Amino acid sequence: MGASTVALFCGLVFALLVLHGVDGSVTGVSTRVVGSGYKLVSIQDLKGGDGVVAYLEVIKETPETLGKDIKRLKLVARYQSGERLQVHVTDAESERYEVPQMLLPREGVESVESTASSRKLGPVEKKGVLASSHPLEFRYIAEPFGFAVVRKSNEEVLFNTSSPSDAGNGKPGFNNMVFKDQYLEISSQLPYKSALYGLGESTRPDGLRLAHGRQYTLWATDIGSWNIDIDLYGTYPFVMDVRDGGLAHGVALMNSNGMDVDYGDDSITFKVIGGVFDFYFFAGPKPLEVVDQYTQLVGRPASMPYWVLGFHQSRYGYKSVEELETVMRRYKEVKIPVESMWSDIDHMDHYKDFTLDPVNYPVEKLRPFVDNLHANNQKFIMILDPGIKIDSNYSTYVRGDKLDIYMRNATKHRYVAQVWPGATNIPDFLHPKSQEFWSTEVAEFYKVIPFDGLWLDMNEPANFCGGPTCYYPPEIEVCPQIDECCMICDNTNLDRWDDPPYHINSLGVHRPIYAHTMAMNCEHYNGIRAYDTHNVYGFSEGLATYKALKEVTGKRPFVLARSMFLGSGSYAAHWTGDNGATWGDLQYSIVSLINSGMFGVPMVGADICGFNFLTNEELCIRWTQVGAFYPFSRDHSDIHVGPQEFYLWETVTETAKFVYTWRYRLLPFFYTLMYGARMTGAPLARPLFFAVPEDPRTWGIGDQFLLGTDILVSPVLQAGQVAVNPYFPAGVWYNLFDPKEVIHATANNSFHSLEAPLDKINVHVRAGAILPMQETAWSTAEARKTPFSLLVALPPESDSCMSASAICDQVDIATGELFVDDDDQLQMEIKDGTATYVKYQAFRGHGRYILTANVTEGAYALKKGFVLQTVSVLGAQASPSSVLVNGVAGAAKVNFNNRDSSLTITNLNLPIGKSFEVSWDCTTKVALTI
Ligand SMILES: *[C@@H]1O[C@H](CO)[C@@H](O)[C@H](O)[C@H]1NC(C)=O
Ligand SMILES: *[C@@H]1O[C@H](CO)[C@@H](O)[C@H](O)[C@H]1NC(C)=O
Ligand SMILES: *[C@@H]1O[C@H](CO)[C@@H](O)[C@H](O)[C@H]1NC(C)=O
Numbered sequence: 033m034g035a036s037t038v039a040l041f042c043g044l045v046f047a048l049l050v051l052h053g054v055d056g057s058v059t060g061v062s063t064r065v066v067g068s069g070y071k072l073v074s075i076q077d078l079k080g081g082d083g084v085v086a087y088l089e090v091i092k093e094t095p096e097t098l099g100k101d102i103k104r105l106k107l108v109a110r111y112q113s114g115e116r117l118q119v120h121v122t123d124a125e126s127e128r129y130e131v132p133q134m135l136l137p138r139e140g141v142e143s144v145e146s147t148a149s150s151r152k153l154g155p156v157e158k159k160g161v162l163a164s165s166h167p168l169e170f171r172y173i174a175e176p177f178g179f180a181v182v183r184k185s186n187e188e189v190l191f192n193t194s195s196p197s198d199a200g201n202g203k204p205g206f207n208n209m210v211f212k213d214q215y216l217e218i219s220s221q222l223p224y225k226s227a228l229y230g231l232g233e234s235t236r237p238d239g240l241r242l243a244h245g246r247q248y249t250l251w252a253t254d255i256g257s258w259n260i261d262i263d264l265y266g267t268y269p270f271v272m273d274v275r276d277g278g279l280a281h282g283v284a285l286m287n288s289n290g291m292d293v294d295y296g297d298d299s300i301t302f303k304v305i306g307g308v309f310d311f312y313f314f315a316g317p318k319p320l321e322v323v324d325q326y327t328q329l330v331g332r333p334a335s336m337p338y339w340v341l342g343f344h345q346s347r348y349g350y351k352s353v354e355e356l357e358t359v360m361r362r363y364k365e366v367k368i369p370v371e372s373m374w375s376d377i378d379h380m381d382h383y384k385d386f387t388l389d390p391v392n393y394p395v396e397k398l399r400p401f402v403d404n405l406h407a408n409n410q411k412f413i414m415i416l417d418p419g420i421k422i423d424s425n426y427s428t429y430v431r432g433d434k435l436d437i438y439m440r441n442a443t444k445h446r447y448v449a450q451v452w453p454g455a456t457n458i459p460d461f462l463h464p465k466s467q468e469f470w471s472t473e474v475a476e477f478y479k480v481i482p483f484d485g486l487w488l489d490m491n492e493p494a495n496f497c498g499g500p501t502c503y504y505p506p507e508i509e510v511c512p513q514i515d516e517c518c519m520i521c522d523n524t525n526l527d528r529w530d531d532p533p534y535h536i537n538s539l540g541v542h543r544p545i546y547a548h549t550m551a552m553n554c555e556h557y558n559g560i561r562a563y564d565t566h567n568v569y570g571f572s573e574g575l576a577t578y579k580a581l582k583e584v585t586g587k588r589p590f591v592l593a594r595s596m597f598l599g600s601g602s603y604a605a606h607w608t609g610d611n612g613a614t615w616g617d618l619q620y621s622i623v624s625l626i627n628s629g630m631f632g633v634p635m636v637g638a639d640i641c642g643f644n645f646l647t648n649e650e651l652c653i654r655w656t657q658v659g660a661f662y663p664f665s666r667d668h669s670d671i672h673v674g675p676q677e678f679y680l681w682e683t684v685t686e687t688a689k690f691v692y693t694w695r696y697r698l699l700p701f702f703y704t705l706m707y708g709a710r711m712t713g714a715p716l717a718r719p720l721f722f723a724v725p726e727d728p729r730t731w732g733i734g735d736q737f738l739l740g741t742d743i744l745v746s747p748v749l750q751a752g753q754v755a756v757n758p759y760f761p762a763g764v765w766y767n768l769f770d771p772k773e774v775i776h777a778t779a780n781n782s783f784h785s786l787e788a789p790l791d792k793i794n795v796h797v798r799a800g801a802i803l804p805m806q807e808t809a810w811s812t813a814e815a816r817k818t819p820f821s822l823l824v825a826l827p828p829e830s831d832s833c834m835s836a837s838a839i840c841d842q843v844d845i846a847t848g849e850l851f852v853d854d855d856d857q858l859q860m861e862i863k864d865g866t867a868t869y870v871k872y873q874a875f876r877g878h879g880r881y882i883l884t885a886n887v888t889e890g891a892y893a894l895k896k897g898f899v900l901q902t903v904s905v906l907g908a909q910a911s912p913s914s915v916l917v918n919g920v921a922g923a924a925k926v927n928f929n930n931r932d933s934s935l936t937i938t939n940l941n942l943p944i945g946k947s948f949e950v951s952w953d954c955t956t957k958v959a960l961t962i
């Protein structure tokens with residue numbers, strides 16, 4: 033839920049402007065006006081030899097279009113572990129704002145020490161190469177200064193900030209590096225054909241790839257995500273770049289100031305309104321390796337409690353506890369499991385955080401409701417907004433006031449914003465005492481309602497007014513319309529923070545950066561301005577909330593947050609905000625999901641059936657089918673539209689029952705993927721180019737996604753459509769729901785047209801996969817207690833097996849893994865007694881199939897009594913005559929189904945915590961036992 037009405041209003045205006053093609057071109061910046069570039073004046077090796085420190089001087093001061101050039105710059109380039117190269121450029125003489133270390137701890141450049149002797153500077157045009165054993169190489173040209181990053185293995189230039197026109201080849205150029213107090217510009221040459229991804233957060237009708245000619249503005253904004261191509265809630269200055277042949281690398285700019293990024297035909301330009309250039313280049317070369325290297329720097333995705341994988345129900349506008357009860361009851365009647373109920377601002381007393389409405393949500397009613405949810409293994413998640421109502425009778429406000437942790441305006445008074453509760457102060461989450469404040473409030477409220485997670489909305493931070501001068505007329509006690517500004521503002525005389533020399537293209541209309549948020553000259557406790565920290569405000573609240581939950585519950589926290597930044601994924605999951613109930617929004621949700629995963633936030637989903645606008649039956653059917661496979665799966669809608677719970681339409685109910693049965697059966701698979709994300713950053717939902725980067729046809733596919741490497745989801749995303757033509761990576765794919773449907777895909781036969789009637793979604797499992805599964809249940813907690821099974825998808829041909837030769841001995845033909853843990857533990861990690869990891873492998877040879885389990889730290893699974901009961905084999909050839917379990921024949925029941933060539937071995941009763949071997953022969957065909 034956002035500032036619905038306000039966002040709706042603004043959104044309509046801006047959406048119209050966007051539709052009518054307001055061009056993204058930028059005022060006041062034409063080539064060669066803003067800067068003449070820099071020249072290298074000295075360069076020294078770093079001690080330890082892993083980089084250089086260089087000093088640059090401006091070549092010629094240029095007219096002060098966007099402010100004075102900073103005369104002397106210091107550049108540090110260094111090779112780091114994790115296949116990462118850092119290039120950091122700042123003012124040589126004075127310190128500048130950088131992303132706070134308390135949010136994103138990393139090795140600072142202040143500590144770098146150089147050797148005493150300078151490198152010899154050759155003739156100015158000479159190239160300098162910095163030798164190293166790193167896969168990337170830093171090169172530079174002394175004057176005008178430019179640097180390049182080259183992949184050594186193939187000499188491919190990944191980044192080159194020298195203008196091509198300086199090479200005297202007649203090519204049109206771009207500005208050499210510009211570095212002013214409030215305007216930094218740097219460009220890189222790029223091949224036209226490279227495929228770029230990232231630069232969030234925005235809704236992308238263009239599809240997955242960044243589009244030439246577009247400008248991407250990075251500014252945290254409270255506006256509905258149903259608005260396309262504009263800066264939304266989060267900001268991620270991160271790009272993944274895939275080149276010919278499928279080699280990928282990544283570029284992150286560690287800078288939280290507002291910026292425009294222009295993607296030209298053969299260049300990319302960063303135009304930033306403050307901070308420093310702090311680039312990180314990640315060598316890849318596989319897309320997953322890029323995400324691995326990037327999340328090593330910004331932080332691995334947060335561990336998630338198991339229940340987060342269940343189905344969640346939410347709505348802005350549940351009027352009372354009774355209504356919550358009704359919703360839960362009706363879901364139960366139609367036999368759809370609801371893992372959790374969510375509460376939007378409806379439960380608050382006059383929209384004050386940490387309070388309950390005494391009439392509609394009195395504690396005497398809400399508490400038993402929540403206790404009852406807990407008794408049924410269900411959860412309750414509550415919303416929080418950062419703005420704290422100014423009210424001397426409101427204990428939260430008073431405690432914050434005493435600790436003095438609210439943001440101040442330019443004259444050091446408390447800054448007043450207007451949000452849902454009216455006049456509010458905004459906590460300064462960088463303040464050393466803000467953690468104490470927030471933890472206390474969370475702890476006090478937890479005593480009242482023991483919620484299971486917190487949902488952070490409005491944390492851009494949003495403000496229905498905005499700007500430095502607004503004041504709340506004393507005569508207004510309650511705003512007549514709570515979600516419209518009723519303060520008085522006169523933003524005509526603005527300082528250089530609220531009106532900087534360069535106006536980023538917010539909302540595609542250069543909306544002032546103070547609009548709809550706090551004034552840019554607001555200060556944190558240490559004098560840092562909102563101008564610099566705006567894009568990490570949500571991060572700071574997310575981190576404080578994570579820490580508070582950890583302290584209060586002593587368990588693994590769950591935070592769902594709206595405004596995110598590089599590294600926020602270490603603390604929070606994300607939903608794509610206020611989308612719309614349109615077919616377009618359903619389509620774009622997949623790109624948003626994929627992008628979030630690439631940014632290090634793999635636990636992500638879009639509001640199923642759409643938040644804004646009235647949904648409809650067909651859309652809701654299709655959305656439910658896809659939404660059941662989103663990493664985070666929640667139905668949520670706006671107060672201004674009708675309800676959209678799954679039970680409201682029989683067809684939606686039917687489809688939901690089907691897909692969620694499968695989701696719940698696949699929970700161990702999803703959870704193991706989440707563990708993988710925690711370990712390596714690997715997203716749960718991945719684009720096809722992650723699997724087949726060498727095939728350029730996959731580069732733009734944004735209407736399908738993979739879950740890990742083994743499940744491919746190919747949904748219908750258009751009204752009236754009853755067929756799809758999805759791409760399949762080369763190999764054999766079984767329809768998960770009906771394995772007699774088998775797709776044989778080759779590099780030359782990748783697209784396969786498939787039927788997709790209204791009640792059907794196409795989901796396929798890759799031959800070569802072993803999926804851990806359990807049974808469905810009313811809650812994830814109950815599902816976790818059911819017996820495990822393995823779905824072993826074999827490649828169907830088995831010549832070598834039939835000939836009983838040893839050729840393929842020990843070459844696994846299918847693999848899978850399982851991670852189970854006690855999710856009260858803070859982190860997902862393989863740890864003695866609290867977690868178990870199992871690697872499954874299937875081999876073929878000597879006329880037998882052999883399935884092995886190799887267990888690491890089995891004690892936890894043994895203690896929990898987890899057992900594997902069933903192995904289902906897809907692509908089996910015949911019914912085996914003997915099945916051996918750890919070398920012994922007997923107990924297992926075997927059933928071969930020749931209609932879909934599946935073999936079911938059950939009654940296994942094997943402890944998950946113990947390694948085992950199950951084998952069966954495939955040399956003889958025996959009578960079928962269906
Ligand atoms: C970078 O571009 C400049 C200008 O086009 C060119 O002279 C230089 O060789 C390039 N650097 C590399 C490493 O290709
Ligand atoms: C605070 O609460 C008291 C007692 O309930 C009430 O009389 C007073 O008007 C309240 N003050 C404000 C500012 O709401
Ligand atoms: C800061 O807030 C105070 C109190 O609301 C107000 O009087 C003052 O004008 C504000 N300062 C600026 C620079 O807007």
Ligand SMILES: *[C@@H]1O[C@H](CO)[C@@H](O)[C@H](O)[C@H]1NC(C)=O
Nearest residue numbers: 762763777778779780781782
């Ligand atoms: C795909 O087609 C190309 C050219 O049409 C051919 O050279 C190649 O062998 C084919 N590959 C496969 C796997 O069939």
Ligand SMILES: *[C@@H]1O[C@H](CO)[C@@H](O)[C@H](O)[C@H]1NC(C)=O
Nearest residue numbers: 871873884885886887888947
């Ligand atoms: C089991 O896994 C461990 C750790 O990965 C490995 O060292 C060992 O060789 C594996 N054992 C078998 C039988 O595959």
